[in-house]
Amino acid sequence: MxxxxxxxxxxxxxxxxxxxxxxxxxxxxxxxTNYLNIKNNELAYNDSYLLSHVNLIPMNQDTVLVDKMVYIKDGLIQNIADKIEVEGVNILDGKNKFLSPGLIDMHVHIWDRYELGLYLSNGVTAVRNVWGMPMHLRLKEAVINDKIISPVFFTTGPKLTGPEFIGDDNLNLTGPTQAKEKVVSYKERGYDFIKTYYGLTEDIFDAVIEQAKTSDMDIIAHPSQKVAYAYHFNPQIKSIEHAEEIIQQPLNYTLDTLKLKEVINGFSASKHSSFCPTLTVYNNIYQMLIDDNILSSEQLEYMNPLIEKVDSKAQFERWYTTKLRDSSIVMSIKNQHDFHLKIIKELHEADVTIVCGTDAGIGVTLPGFSIHQELAFYKEAGLSNYEVLKTATVNASRTHSIMNNMGTIEVGQVANLILLDSNPLLDLSALQNPSTVFIKGRKLNRETLDSFEEKAKSRKNLIASAVRYLENLIIEK
Missing domain, CATH: 1.20.5 (Single alpha-helices involved in coiled-coils or other helix-helix interfaces)
Incomplete structure (x- = not known):
C-alpha cells in the first residue's frame, strides 16, 4: 500500500x-514574439501619415497615377491628390517609388506568431487561414484589438469532412444535424468562414450550405469527391481551392482537355465562385523530387519546427519513396504542374475570378516568401502583370464582403500598402522586399521587416506548437 x-x-x-x-x-x-507587440514598436505605433511623391498603382484600373500625395489618418486612406496640406502629421517623401495595395494570400496555414512577421516582410498585409483552431481565435482577437503587428487576419473553422475521411486534422461529420450544429458553433465562437473538405456526402453538404446561409457564413471549398464537382458552384461557396483537385476529380487523374473544357464552362456559367489555384504547393512536390537535400536547405529554417519535423519530413519521405519505386513520377508531377498552368490560362480567358493562394505553412511551402512564386506561375500561365497583381489584391478583397475594405488604393480603404522601389506592372519581382509596408496605416521600414525574418529563422518553439495542436485535438474533437 x-x-x-x-x-x-x-x-x-x-x-x-x-x-x-x-x-x-x-x-x-x-x-x-514580443517584437510584434504594437506597444513595443515605436515605428508601428503611429497610424497617420502624409505620403508625398509616390506613384500610385490603385488596382481599380490598369494605370499608374504619377507623383501623388496620400493622406492616411487613423489607419484609413483619407485623401489622394496632387497636393494635400495637413498640419500636425508626419510627412514621408515617397521618392517617386511605387505604392501598391498590400498583397493578400487567400490560402494559408498559420502555426505561430513568427509567421505573421514573415508575411509582412514579403508585403502580405492580409491572410485567409483555412484550417481553424482555437489558437487562431486568440490570434484574431489580438489583431482586431490592435495588440500585435500582423496582416489582417481571417480564419475558417476546423475542416469539415465526411464520416469516412478519418484524421486528427479533420472534423468528421456523421449527419446533417451535426453539420448544422457545427456551423452554428463556429459562428458563435468567432470563426469567419466555413471550410469544407473531403468526404462530405450530399445530404451533409446540403446541411452545411443551408446553415451557412442562415448563419451568414461564406464557404471555402476543398472539393469533396463524394459529390459532383459542379455541385460546388453554389452561391454560398465563395471560392473553390486547388488546381490539382480539378485533375483528380472531374478529370479523373487525366490531363484531358475536353473534360477540362466542361469544368471551365461550369465555372464560367456559375458566376458565383472564385478559384484559388495554390500552384506553389503542388509544384513543391516536384521540387522535393528533384532535390534530395531540400529538407536541409536554408529556406526550411523559416518553417515552423513542428511542421518541419513532422509534415515536411513526411511529405518528402512519401515522394522520395515513390521515386525509388517509380522514377517516372518525376515527369508525371512536372507534366501535371504544366497542365495546371493551362487550367489557369483557360479559366482566365473565360473571365473566371482567380484569387492568389499558396497553401503556405505545410510541406515545404514557406509562409510569406511563397506568394512571389505563386504570382510568377500566373504570369507564366499568360496573365499580364496587372492581371497577376489583381489576384492578390482586388480580386481577393472582393471574394468576401468582410474583405471589401482593402485591395485597392482609394479613399475610405484600409491603409494596407506596400512601397516598392520599381514598378511591378513592368516587373513582378519588384514586389519582393518592399522598402516599406503600411499595415492599417502603421509604418514598417525594411530594417524592421528584415528583423522579422531574422527572428523567425530557426525558431525553437516546437513544444509550444505541439501544445497548441494538442489543444485543438482536445477542444475541436
Missing part, C-alpha cells in the same frame, strides 16, 4: 512539474 502511495505521489509531482515546464515554454514563446 505504501508503494502505491509513493507511486501516486511521484506521478502527481511529475505531472505538476510537467505542467509547469509546459507553461514556462508557452510563456517563453509568447515573450519571444
Amino acid at each position: 505504501k508503494i502505491v502511495k509513493h507511486i501516486l505521489k511521484f506521478l502527481v509531482i511529475f505531472v505538476g512539474i510537467l505542467i509547469i515546464c509546459i507553461g514556462l515554454m508557452m510563456l517563453l514563446d509568447k515573450q519571444n
